[in-house]
Amino acid sequence: MVDPRIMCRNHLLGEHSEIHLFVWNIDAGHSVRGYIDKGLLEIHNLYDRHEDLARELRRRGYRHNSELDAKWKMAKKEGSIDRQKSLRALIGRCAKCRERYKRFAVTRNVV
Ligand SMILES: [Zn+2]
Numbered sequence: 131m132v133d134p135r136i137m138c139r140n141h142l143l144g145e146h147s148e149i150h151l152f153v154w155n156i157d158a159g160h161s162v163r164g165y166i167d168k169g170l171l172e173i174h175n176l177y178d179r180h181e182d183l184a185r186e187l188r189r190r191g192y193r194h195n196s197e198l199d200a201k202w203k204m205a206k207k208e209g210s211i212d213r214q215k216s217l218r219a220l221i222g223r224c225a226k227c228r229e230r231y232k233r234f235a236v237t238r239n240v241v
């Protein structure tokens with residue numbers, strides 16, 4: 131749930147794959163309760179988040195042809211991610227994301 135523009139290639143592609151994996155798992159009837167309880171998943175934002183990541187992937191010239199089913203726009207509200215905590219964790223453990231964040235923060239106000 132970090133601004134996709136500050137994410138390094140690996141993290142951008144990684145989170146994008148995770149979304150498809152979550153959707154696949156939920157459709158298959160598998161429980162994602164653990165992720166919701168740990169504050170790692172917002173069911174109601176899967177669609178919009180996927181759109182944001184896909185847009186950034188295309189902007190960087192990567193091919194993207196894995197759209198989410200439109201039914202995810204209507205997903206029930208469930209789960210909550212602390213965006214500030216996510217940002218701190220990401221730039222705390224990834225030098226590339228940290229570098230992008232620093233460069234980005236010079237010109238924009240990143241939340
Ligand atoms: Zn996709």
Ligand SMILES: [Zn+2]
Pocket residue numbers: 137138139140141224225226227228
């Ligand atoms: Zn990174």
